[in-house]
Amino acid sequence: MMTTDLVAQATLNSPLGPLLLGATERGLAYLWFVDPEYHAVNTLEAPENPRQRWIAQATEELDGYWDGHCPPRFRVPLDLQGTAFQRAVWQALLEVPPGRTSTYGSIARQVGAPQAARAAGAAIGRNPVAIIVPCHRIIGSNGSLTGFASGLPRKERLLQLEGALLV
Secondary structure: OOOOOOOEEEEEOOOOOOEEEEEOOOOEEEEEEOOOOOOOOOOOOOOEOOOOHHHHHHHHHHHHHHOOOOOOOOOOOEOOOOOHHHHHHHHHHOOOOOOOOEEHHHHHHHOOOOOOHHHHHHHHHOOOEOOOOOHHHEEOOOOOOOOOOOOHHHHHHHHHHHOOOOO
16 A cells, blocks of 8 residues: 655665665554565655654664664554454564564454464565564574565564574
């Protein structure tokens, strides 16, 4: 789901490849890896402006993240747009701290839908703000790395960066 009220976009280099950021007046709305193999959309309909306040704040926080200063929670305001269920799942992802992992089933239970692990997985797969909304911290119930919109190698590297112990 693309928002039509984007005010800015920017591309940011990262150790795992370029990132595309998009912001509205309310907060950061998009963040994903620019990679045609995984994302069909690698540009947004908004002017390029790396100095827009939410993009600049996200860039600063991500720079610290890559330098190993992973905050318990990023502070940049988010403008997450999706269904009520998707937003509940994304909010639950924000509760998984760096260095820890959770499972799809656990997230489903956390949002009050214990039988909806697959639906939670689908919502996680549509997370519009990677890294900051930490979908990479969600693993299979058997401890396996499963599903990541930007590829499992990136998921593994993000978990390693955060010091997550994989079971």
